[in-house]
Amino acid sequence: GENVEQHPSTLSVQEGDSAVIKCTYSDSASNYFPWYKQELGKRPQLIIDIRSNVGEKKDQRIAVTLNKTAKHFSLHITETQPEDSAVYFCAASNGNTGNQFYFGTGTSLTVIP
Amino acid sequence: GAVVSQHPSRVICKSGTSVKIECRSLDFQATTMFWYRQFPKKSLMLMATSNEGSKATYEQGVEKDKFLINHASLTLSTLTVTSAHPEDSSFYICSAQGGLPEAFFGQGTRLTVV
Numbered sequence: 001g002e003n004v005e006q007h008p009s010t011l012s013v014q015e016g017d018s019a020v021i022k023c024t025y026s027d028s029a030s031n032y033f034p035w036y037k038q039e040l041g042k043r044p045q046l047i048i049d050i051r052s053n054v055g056e057k058k059d060q061r062i063a064v065t066l067n068k069t070a071k072h073f074s075l076h077i078t079e080t081q082p083e084d085s086a087v088y089f090c091a092a093s094n095g096n097t098g099n100q101f102y103f104g105t106g107t108s109l110t111v112i113p
Numbered sequence: 114g115a116v117v118s119q120h121p122s123r124v125i126c127k128s129g130t131s132v133k134i135e136c137r138s139l140d141f142q143a144t145t146m147f148w149y150r151q152f153p154k155k156s157l158m159l160m161a162t163s164n165e166g167s168k169a170t171y172e173q174g175v176e177k178d179k180f181l182i183n184h185a186s187l188t189l190s191t192l193t194v195t196s197a198h199p200e201d202s203s204f205y206i207c208s209a210q211g212g213l214p215e216a217f218f219g220q221g222t223r224l225t226v227v
Contacts, residue, residue, distance in 0.1 A: 042221070044206075044218045089156060097211070097213070097214065098145040098162065105155075105156045
């Protein structure tokens, strides 16, 4: 089955700096890669996703890049703000409805004011 | 994004009793719902996948007779923790998926068994 690894497990950055979180996956059949943000005690929120037919997607301060050959994808947050502090999870799926998501172990991001 | 509502958000029950958790998709039809368990500072552990109108598929190590899942309609799935014990105390969270790969999470249920 699929195996998703996520690094780093914790990340601290100064406000205004950039944060990068990286994930790797093992199953070449995976073609849908969402990123979720989870604040303490709350639900994971889908913040951005990418499908395997594109290499990069951007939404304001958030971007995701995908390298299918190397089987890795990354989340980039620019101009970080304290409210970006949360746990971020990457996931991989084969994109078919009903097929499970394989989650990374999470990255706890702290943005220091 | 789509709205998924999960209730209750918190529940305390006595050991040996059963607890039902509901997960509803409010503005879309959820052909698939996933149930997860999350331990503090840990990732989401998939318990089972349920498709509307069919039996749930449980992950290895998850007792199907203890964690009863029903997905009777395209907008509602329920998880019943039967004969709950303190070790069942956890954060349970559902996610719902329609005809697209995106999945949206409910707000989670904090279960405490005393």
